[in-house]
Amino acid sequence: MIKKFLPFIVVFLLISSFSIILFDNAAYAQISLEEAISNIPAGSEKGEMDQSAKKGFLGIPGAPSPNLMIGFLWAIWVGWIFSTVGAFGGIMAGVGHISIFGLGDYAKTFKTSAPELNKLVTDSIRVSNQWLVGLSALVSSISYTKQKRLVSSLGLFLGLGALFATFLVVFTTAGKVKFSQYQGFFGLIVFIIGGFMIYEQSPRGQRSKKEAQAAVKSFEKTIKDKKNIEDQGVKTLKWNIIKTEISFFGQKFTFSPVWAFVGGFFISAIASFIGVGGGFLYVPFLTSIVGLPMFVVAGTSALSVLIGMTFSIFNFMALKGVIVYWPLIGVELLGVFAGSLIGPRTAKYIPNRVLKGIFIVLAVYLGFRYTLKGFFGITLL
């Protein structure tokens, strides 16, 4: 297993070194939380800070202290979505950090009086989302590696793209993104996910499902005579920069490493900026555009998410000094777990189509709300 991960570790270390050399300490040192707090005008008005007030989020005097019970209950909702709908759970986790715990509104109060604090809180929200996604991707990647579902060559090119993108995003946006901008971009991403969900429910999306069902019937008999494909594992036959050939179950598949790199770069750039995993983009990209089978795609996309998130968290926290509120992440992980236990038990009472419909409406609403509020300052109900 170590051998599989070795190329990624080497690349990770190389790019980390590169980032340090390129941006020496003086150049990239971001203002610390203590410095940001000390720069805030004293007082009790909006945009001012009473230094003697009770410490809240991240130890900031007078900041809201996220209610851990609300965090836990919200995370149950997130976990429930994970186990019933899928990708939209990550978006809901972000909604919790932005709206439900009062952090977004708090950050906004310092938009003009203390923009450094506004940006530090925004970065903390982004990194909190990434912790949730990164930790989940970690266990999935280990599990897929054990199942021999990992294609080192594909993972390497995707991961390289992800590393460069994350590097670029962290060093160009850490400490520079205002909360309102982040909220606006988050809204746009929700639109994209909503778009995927609408497509799935459209006649065209449904037609491909029907085709799949017909194909399932015609191939079901054959499967009984076959050996377990997991025993075979995936092998890379030859790989170079133009074309890479992999094989499993006696079949050959080819892909372009350049495409894998480009895909990894763009998907990871979005994921790192918003603080989502990007699995919802990796999987359709690898299956539909690159044309690889799901068996190969599953583990490799989980690994790509892990690489992107690890590098992003490392850069934000270790190099940029962004801090997170650990107890909130802890109760959120527990809540997500509890919600995923409830999901399967309730799913049978709600038809899948109804469920998807509800989340499409929610995606459109959230997309509009955040985009309008973030970019234009317009508040929807």
Added chain:
Amino acid sequence: MIDRILIFFYKTTGFPLLDYFVGTFILAFLCVIVGDVIFLIGKKINGKYIKKMTTEMKKKEELSIIAYQRGDKAGYKALNKDATNAWGKNFFTMAAYSAGMLSPLPFALGWMHTRFSDVEFLLAYPLSLIFGETVGYTFTFIPLYILSRIIFKYIRPYILKNLK
């Protein structure tokens, strides 16, 4: 109360640096055990559902490969897409279970922040080139957590055997 118990493990030898690593290792090991118990509870409650979901996903993957073998491109494309949906559900559900397994980590890191947020370790070259001049408590906790998980992997079968 929890603070008193946890800090007790940091006072075992009388040598500050050694105490720090012993205490952090024990803390990491506790995280592994608690996380595993949470995961087992989840598996026990929803094991049937997980199995059904995984079987469905594997079946669809196998079918898509058979279609590919037979040169049925349209069938492969449709089945591959169908497997994507099954995988999505499986992935996010397993991600949620992983969340339970790893949930003790942030609590441990949160506790360490209250105790060791000012502690910094100077790094020697070439590590300093990669991680900067100094690192904090997270840098020591995570490798020890990984080490604990590896050790626990080998101990776990014996514990489960004795429990049965």
